[in-house]
Amino acid sequence: MEKITIKQITTELIDIPIKRPHQFSAVKVSSKSFLLLRIELSNGYTGIGEGTTPGIFWNGESVETMKVVIDNYMAPLIIGEDAVKLESLLQTLNRQVRGNHFAKATIEMALFDGLGKTYDVPVHQLLGGLCRDRLNVRWALASGTPEGDINEAKEAVQSGKYDVFKIKSGKESARKDAERSLLIAGGIKGYSTIGIDPNGSWDRLTAMSWMDAFFEARIDFLEQPLAPYDIEGLAKLTAMKKVPVMADESVATIHDAIRLAKEQAVHIFSLKIHKAGGLKNTIKVAGIAEAAGISCFGGTSLESSIGTAACLHAYGSIPNLDYGCELFGPDWLADEIVRDPVVCKEGQIYVPDKPGLGIELDEQKVQLYARKEKVGGVH
Ligand SMILES: [Mg+2]
Incomplete structure (x- = not known):
């Protein structure tokens, strides 16, 4: 050849x-x-x-x-x-x-x-083939007010667009963030549930003191509550066995993944193809998680349909993607630079099936x- x-x-x-x-x-x-x-x-x-x-x-x-x-x-x-x-x-x-x-x-x-x-x-197919051809998508609520977030979540559930959510926090103090999160979780009780992502902005003591309340409120997961380097702190939260603790900023490379696995620091890895350095590395990180009994979540860097398609090919081929994904980038953008955006309906996003990424500019x-x-x- x-x-x-x-x-x-x-x-x-x-x-x-x-x-x-x-x-x-x-x-x-x-x-x-x-x-x-x-x-x-x-x-x-x-x-x-x-x-x-x-x-x-x-x-x-x-x-x-x-x-x-x-x-x-x-x-x-x-x-x-x-x-x-x-x-x-x-x-x-x-x-x-x-x-x-x-x-x-x-x-x-x-x-x-x-x-x-x-x-x-x-x-x-170059990555070993699919374990699933569609993924459940978690929408990020970030309207700026708890009332706005509650309404947005209820509307999304009623219209059948999305059925689970994540809230971004870290703008305010950790205490206020936690209170706001619980307010939103309470406001959508009976409709849906949320995961919380403070992007590494909380301190150990505050995070620990709220774990019982998060358990009571049935929070789906607490994503990267502590600074990316505070692996010991994450391990302490994980050992409390209250709500699943997820690493995002703390787990980029395969070297991060093996360290977190060894220290039993988290229950879930949030994957992102860019932070890992590509699709192959993302699958390697998921492999370390699989061996350690850690679940995976399909994270996003807020890609357009191009990057989202790449994520879908990788995530679709990972067996332990137990927590679905948050690939809502295409729905979040007001426009696209492709002819055939990825398909997302009723809370499910579909892996493209055409050659390559399956996306045309x-x-x-x-x-x-x-x-x-x-x-x-x-x-
Ligand atoms: Mg995150």
Whole structure:
């Protein structure tokens, strides 16, 4: 078979408006930024990948840093190389460029898309095949007020759109966050349940003191209550056996995963393909979880349909994805840059089944949302 090499890699910044402002623990955003990456292969196929982060507060990378690092350091290392030797290419990137997992994942995503198109199979088939063809989606309530969140959740349940929820916290003090969470859980009692995600902003003592109340309120899980480095604190909360404790910021790489497993620090790993450095690494992290009896949750960096499709191919192939996913990015965005957005109905999101990621760009929309001037930061 003729060798398939990487001919060219191009990147561009895209800003897509969102339906309503979203309150994270650190910032409020009204549009979402993406890095659109294309890898042209010598056989004529082009793979697309999408880089995006929850925000630079999350792990230190941004779409702008990804563009600089990929254009100047990563692309030159792999152009001309054998595109089929994907793992070996990733090892090259890891040896030459420390960290920058989101950027690496963006390249890997485009390679998988290009290879899937080459072999005429969906990416999930390159990953070992599906355990499920659709995933249950958890919607994040972030309207800004408890009443708004309660109404939004009730409406979503009544209309059949979503049936489980997560609330972001961390904007206020830990105590106020906990009180607000319980208010919302109480307000939707009989309709649905919530998980709580303070994005690492709580302290040990406050988190511990609320565990009984969370148990009483049947909170689904407490995600990353403590700072990413406080593994010992997470282990103490987990040992209380009140509500399932989930790691998100604390578990990015396979090395984080083995440490958390050894220290019995959490019940659940939130997976994210970008933080792990790609689809393959995400599946490796899930494998460590599987061996340790830890459940997985399909996390999101708020991707568009491109990145969401990549997540779906990976998550769909993971056996221990016991907690469903939160791949609501496409529903959260006001528009898309693809012709065929991923399908989400009645709280279920479907794994695409066309070759590669199964997503086709709408070049007019790409042009429309391409960043025209140099603006950085939060919009
Ligand atoms: Mg999280």
